Amino acid sequence: MxxxxxxxxxxxxxxxxxxxxxxxxxxxxxxxxxxxxxxxxxxxxxxxxxxxxxxxxxxxxxxxxxxxxxxxxxxxxxxxxxxxxxxxxxxxxxxxxxxxxxxxxxxxxxxxxxxxxxxxxxxxxxxxxxxxxxxxxxxxxxxxxxxxxxxxxVWPNRTTSVLLERLRTQYDQVADNFLLLVDNFLHRQRKTDPDLFFDLAREVQANRELYNKIYATERRVYRADIDLLGLQVNTLNSVVERIQSAPNLLNEVEGDGFDIIMAPELTQLGNEIADALRAIGRGEKYDSHHLARSVDAVEKRFIELREEGVIERFDVRRYFQVMSFINTAQHLGEFLLLVLNKQQTSE
Incomplete structure (x- = not known):
């Protein structure tokens, strides 16, 4: 062996x-x-x-x-x-x-x-x-x-270190998964694994138990930014809850998909969301102005296309799919802007 x-x-x-x-x-x-x-x-x-x-x-x-x-x-x-x-x-x-x-x-x-x-x-x-x-x-x-x-x-094996490492890995994973969702959406609404977030959602739930241990014991012995750690845990849980149903949006409509005219704006928004997620997971500073501009760009472009009547090309089910996905991405960006603002305020 x-x-x-x-x-x-x-x-x-x-x-x-x-x-x-x-x-x-x-x-x-x-x-x-x-x-x-x-x-x-x-x-x-x-x-x-x-x-x-x-x-x-x-x-x-x-x-x-x-x-x-x-x-x-x-x-x-x-x-x-x-x-x-x-x-x-x-x-x-x-x-x-x-x-x-x-x-x-x-x-x-x-x-x-x-x-x-x-x-x-x-x-x-x-x-x-x-x-x-x-x-x-x-x-x-x-x-x-x-x-x-x-x-x-002597060689303290702190639960804080374990949780921080878990958070870094999980934030990277959710960022990668979100980029995959955006890529599949822009490639004519390509099918996605419906269990993409299944294991991650279960692991994220376990973070709360580790955080409670740290809050109850380790913070009394070691100095740690317990507020930032709590923000990281809660944010990740909220992010996963917001996007874990997104694969179903891509899978529930049959037939040929559409090329998305807003692809440049959505690609940029997806990249900024992924960067923001990785920064939050590492406790690093991130310039939220980039994300804010991407969120605004999607909003403005969508209004332009609606006024031009472009969205009328979709049937009802495809319209719901496209609008729901764009709305999910935009709301996720807005949520992360609130988190980043709270993180900057507490520093």
Whole structure:
């Protein structure tokens, strides 16, 4: 079997090294701080360390807050129920059942239920049960802290970088697809793949989840233009929604198409829209005057042709097809002008 090089292998190697480093750090810090069971810190570090910083931060918060809640519940159970067999069963039922019920309000109570079980049962025969519980919280806290520090400071794999790369690729793809649509339209309304935007539309929807991760976590740790990133995500989603039905416009009318007299104006508009899309996807400055002139040129040319009676050559279905496509391109250009203006205003 031929060896296939994984382009993401460096990311996985770095992640492995980070997990190893964080685990060693957790063990050393545990020994230095004097907690009795350093392996809890190491186990916690391995659990919460994720490939991306945002996921690691979420896991750190989930693990530590869930542990703190569970420890508090465990201490309450220790204070209420004596360590007899029957009361131990009652305490397990009450503690885990209560935390499990509370997961309807917050998922962290699932971790709390696990912690209640651990601290209550593992410390059942310990002389100082509350002290034993507090040590477990300290050990897990050390593990969480070490995972957080290494994840943020050592080769941080930021979700922001992942999303920016996705956006650049997707904006390029939608620009290429739009140019293809314009070319097919101008070549006597040539048929187009009806699923041209199917995969792209699904990928664009996933951007929102990544953006929410960044907004909830990474922006609190790193400096990032969160407003620009949100504008890029929302704009791409709107653009795809506006043009994903355009292939159907080219496919629904049978028979020979027409040469489009407005081909020069529409070609220029298509090129300017594509350039604007690529610039927005990269967060680069774009001179919107070029796009504005192209939008105006299409409007003026269309009015001239209508006054000359040229559009009367189309039958009803072909008229609807041609007018709808031109209208889609023009409205897309106007929408991008609004986006570019908003982008310039926020700078």
């Amino acid at each position: 031929a060896f296939r090089f994984d382009k993401n292998i460096n990311s996985h190697i770095r992640h492995g090294m980070k997990v190893g480093l964080a685990s060693v750090l957790a063990y050393v810090v545990s020994g230095w701080s004097g907690v009795p069971y350093a392996y809890w810190a190491v186990i916690t570090t391995v659990i919460v360390m994720q490939m991306h910083v945002a996921d690691s931060i979420n896991m750190c918060l989930y693990r530590f807050t869930g542990t703190a809640i569970g420890a508090g519940m465990g201490i309450l159970m220790i204070l209420i129920f004596p360590p007899t067999p029957i009361y131990t069963l009652v305490a397990i039922f009450v503690g885990t059942g209560t935390c499990a019920y509370l997961t309807r309000y917050d998922a962290r109570y699932r971790m709390a239920a696990i912690t209640v079980s651990i601290v209550f049962l593992s410390g059942l025969f310990e002389q100082h049960r509350i002290e034993y519980t507090l040590f477990r919280v300290a050990e897990i806290g050390i593990g969480v802290l070490c995972a957080f520090v290494v994840s943020v400071l």
